[in-house]
Amino acid sequence: MELTGAEILVRCLKDxxxxxxxxxxxxxxxxxxxxxxxQDDVKHILVRHEQGATHAADGYxxxxxxxxxxxxxxxxxxxxxxxxxATAYMDSIPMVIITGQVHTWAIGxxxxxxxDAVGITRPCVKHNFLVKDIKDLAATIKKxxxxxxTGRPGPVVVDVPKDVTMHRAEYFYPExxxxxxxxxxxxxxxxxxxxxxxxxxxxxxxMIYTGxxxxxxxASSSLTEMTRMLGYPITNTLMxxxxxxxxxxxxxxxxxxxxxxxxxxxxxxxxxxxAIGARFDDRVVGKVEYFCPEAEIVHVDIDxxxxxxxxxxxxxxxGDVDHVVKEMIRLLKEDKRTPDHEALAQWWDQINExxxxxxxxxxxxxxxxxxxxVLETLYNVxxxxxxxxxxxxxHQMWAAQFYKFDKPNRWINSGGLGTxxxxxxxxxxxxxxxxxxxxxxxxxxxSIQMCIxxxxxxxxxxxxxxxxxxxxxxxxxxxxxxEFFYEGRYAMSYMEALPDFVKxxxxxxxxxxxxxxxxxxxxxxxxAMSLKDRLVFMDFITDQTENVYPMIAQGxxxxxxxxxxxxxxx
Amino acid sequence: MRHIxxxxxxxxxxxxxxxxxxxxxxxxxxxxxxxxxxxxxSLSRMTLVTRGSDEIVEQITKQLNKxxxxxxxxxxxxGPHIEREMMLIKLRAAGDAxxxxxxxxxxxxxHIIDVxxxxxxxxxxxxxxxxxxxxxxxxxxxxxxxxxxxxxxxxRGEKSLHL
Numbered sequence: 001m002e003l004t005g006a007e008i009l010v011r012c013l014k015d016x017x018x019x020x021x022x023x024x025x026x027x028x029x030x031x032x033x034x035x036x037x038x039q040d041d042v043k044h045i046l047v048r049h050e051q052g053a054t055h056a057a058d059g060y061x062x063x064x065x066x067x068x069x070x071x072x073x074x075x076x077x078x079x080x081x082x083x084x085x086a087t088a089y090m091d092s093i094p095m096v097i098i099t100g101q102v103h104t105w106a107i108g109x110x111x112x113x114x115x116d117a118v119g120i121t122r123p124c125v126k127h128n129f130l131v132k133d134i135k136d137l138a139a140t141i142k143k144x145x146x147x148x149x150t151g152r153p154g155p156v157v158v159d160v161p162k163d164v165t166m167h168r169a170e171y172f173y174p175e176x177x178x179x180x181x182x183x184x185x186x187x188x189x190x191x192x193x194x195x196x197x198x199x200x201x202x203x204x205x206x207m208i209y210t211g212x213x214x215x216x217x218x219a220s221s222s223l224t225e226m227t228r229m230l231g232y233p234i235t236n237t238l239m240x241x242x243x244x245x246x247x248x249x250x251x252x253x254x255x256x257x258x259x260x261x262x263x264x265x266x267x268x269x270x271x272x273x274x275a276i277g278a279r280f281d282d283r284v285v286g287k288v289e290y291f292c293p294e295a296e297i298v299h300v301d302i303d304x305x306x307x308x309x310x311x312x313x314x315x316x317x318x319g320d321v322d323h324v325v326k327e328m329i330r331l332l333k334e335d336k337r338t339p340d341h342e343a344l345a346q347w348w349d350q351i352n353e354x355x356x357x358x359x360x361x362x363x364x365x366x367x368x369x370x371x372x373x374v375l376e377t378l379y380n381v382x383x384x385x386x387x388x389x390x391x392x393x394x395h396q397m398w399a400a401q402f403y404k405f406d407k408p409n410r411w412i413n414s415g416g417l418g419t420x421x422x423x424x425x426x427x428x429x430x431x432x433x434x435x436x437x438x439x440x441x442x443x444x445x446x447s448i449q450m451c452i453x454x455x456x457x458x459x460x461x462x463x464x465x466x467x468x469x470x471x472x473x474x475x476x477x478x479x480x481x482x483e484f485f486y487e488g489r490y491a492m493s494y495m496e497a498l499p500d501f502v503k504x505x506x507x508x509x510x511x512x513x514x515x516x517x518x519x520x521x522x523x524x525x526x527x528a529m530s531l532k533d534r535l536v537f538m539d540f541i542t543d544q545t546e547n548v549y550p551m552i553a554q555g556x557x558x559x560x561x562x563x564x565x566x567x568x569x570x
Numbered sequence: 571m572r573h574i575x576x577x578x579x580x581x582x583x584x585x586x587x588x589x590x591x592x593x594x595x596x597x598x599x600x601x602x603x604x605x606x607x608x609x610x611x612s613l614s615r616m617t618l619v620t621r622g623s624d625e626i627v628e629q630i631t632k633q634l635n636k637x638x639x640x641x642x643x644x645x646x647x648x649g650p651h652i653e654r655e656m657m658l659i660k661l662r663a664a665g666d667a668x669x670x671x672x673x674x675x676x677x678x679x680x681h682i683i684d685v686x687x688x689x690x691x692x693x694x695x696x697x698x699x700x701x702x703x704x705x706x707x708x709x710x711x712x713x714x715x716x717x718x719x720x721x722x723x724x725x726r727g728e729k730s731l732h733l
Contacts, residue, residue, distance in 0.1 A: 122587065122588060122591055127638040130583075180641060180733070181641040182638050305629065305632035305635075
């Protein structure tokens with residue numbers, strides 16, 4: 001039977017197993033919305049702004065490992081989605097974004113709500129398509145899902161003109177698809193893996209450094225097995241938190257600009273660095289010249305272009321992390337050699353000395369609410385088992401430092417692009433995917449206002465997100481940099497005319513709370529968590545002057561960390 | 571170092587813009603770029619000349635390979651290869667200069683492909699340096715118009731870039 005393009009599109013989504021589509025209607029996608037209306041398999045979540053749709057799909061993807069799906073109209077629908085598409089691209093998140101387009105005959109004529117969606121998204125997608133013929137529609141959707149979810153994942157845009165959704169054709173959804181120019185390497189080169197294992201076994205001061213690639217490869221358990229077998233210290237990047245249990249004694253926490261003292265010092269002094277599914281981002285590496293000066297480096301990554309991009313490595317292995325790590329485990333089991341236990345014991349002594357610095361210490365006797373205290377209490381109250389999304393800034397770093405993630409896919413934040421406004425809509429996607437789970441959105445009074453309209457979406461779909469607003473009346477990270485590097489000239493970083501967040505939450509039909517005393521933090525969090533079916537907006541009035549420590553200033557090495565000013569290291 | 575990268579790319583609208591966009595987005599330079607369909611109409615052959623350190627060129631080739639539309643590529647400068655560029659050049663050729671220009675064209679093994687009372691249009695093929703040398707020899711005063719194709723290249727011997 002022949003179906004319209006719109007019906008074909010919806011059938012494709014169904015056959016792809018899509019649960020939710022996050023979107024916003026408009027002229028160019030009306031046929032698609034009409035087709036969605038006439039079925040129950042694919043559920044549509046109506047957001048209040050297209051940026052919210054992309055972040056929600058992104059949060060859904062990060063928390064499930066499945067692709068997020070977005071549907072927006074042409075023109076402003078597509079341009080509003082750009083920030084979310086770029087966010088997903090920078091963090092390698094699988095998403096398929098369907099953008100409406102004007103009729104094929106009108107393309108290029110500056111038609112109403114026309115924008116060159118393929119052109120405008122090109123630099124921030126893994127790939128994109130313009131479907132000009134209904135005969136290509138189903139196969140293109142299949143290709144889009146295939147590209148988005150395989151290899152190094154990423155967002156794929158499919159631009160669909162209105163007349164294509166109107167025309168009729170036979171529906172056929174291909175089971176498989178082959179693209180002659182696209183063959184992601186899964187298995188690592190055996191010789192290289194052997195070389196890496198040799199190097200790992202001869203290390204005196206080894207260090208394992210892992211990133212988001214471990215999470216996307218589903219390699220947490222194999223990574224954990226290998227790390228425990230070896231007994232080596234491990235650090236995770238911001239994107240990789242949860243890939244190895246943070247509460248385990250071999251975990252040194254996060255590394256990088258606001259990483260722990262022990263993680264960064266161990267990076268600086270290690271002799272063998274085993275980098276897995278991490279991309280040597282500038283916030284991790286600091287000054288390249290000072291990066292791991294004594295180390296031979298093994299790098300496992302599915303994307304060849306990530307290897308030796310910013311830091312030259314000695315043993316590159318292109319392949320899927322889980323495949324490669326499992327192969328490493330096999331070789332380690334076969335090998336008669338064991339790690340150098342004596343050297344390793346000395347190395348751990350040194351690391352424990354660095355740990356003794358207790359770099360995340362903060363003032364627990366303050367009469368003001370310390371943001372770190374809120375996050376520590378959140379961790380305790382939720383017993384470390386919540387999904388935590390965040391926006392961008394100081395609160396993001398504190399959440400990464402103080403919420404100890406023991407499981408992957410639990411920490412959802414915009415690492416690469418650093419998108420303020422990400423947290424709340426991302427939490428919607430997470431909550432929809434995990435209706436019974438506790439989902440906390442850690443945010444600040446500046447970030448939350450960038451997508452605050454989604455409180456309305458949360459109301460519509462009854463999403464009981466717990467918003468943890470660390471309200472210091474500043475764009476905290478901007479203020480921190482201005483304090484450190486611009487002699488305290490706080491240009492435009494003060495949030496004047498803030499709304500009353502309690503009333504705001506209430507006006508959207510949610511529960512609002514304002515917490516001003518440290519002694520109220522825990523009771524308030526417990527009360528909020530007990531309101532299982534309500535969104536609770538918790539406005540924590542925190543210490544305005546608190547900064548994120550420790551810190552490596554831009555252009556410095558891992559060994560040049562600053563603790564808080566009172567406790568500066570020599 | 572100058573590198574000549576030969577690319578087989580899907581002959582689809584937008585494929586060229588992906589390559590050009592990659593170069594501008596990552597701050598790589600393109601010295602020249604030629605592209606046309608091959609004997610297989612679904613594929614285009616692109617020859618791209620760029621300059622950069624070994625690390626940069628390694629990144630360029632990796633990033634190009636990452637583009638979904640790129641089917642295959644080689645860096646021709648890694649082995650023996652032949653490069654050619656074609657130039658069409660319109661010269662002021664009146665009076666005494668006419669004979670001298672004709673001789674120059676012969677020396678450079680070019681062809682005069684169009685003639686008027688006052689002009690010659692010359693076709694010349696060779697390496698970029700040869701074309702530069704011809705331009706220098708005729709002198710800028712004589713040149714009315716220059717059209718250069720950009721470099722095309724192919725590996726020497728039996729090595730070939732095909733599917």
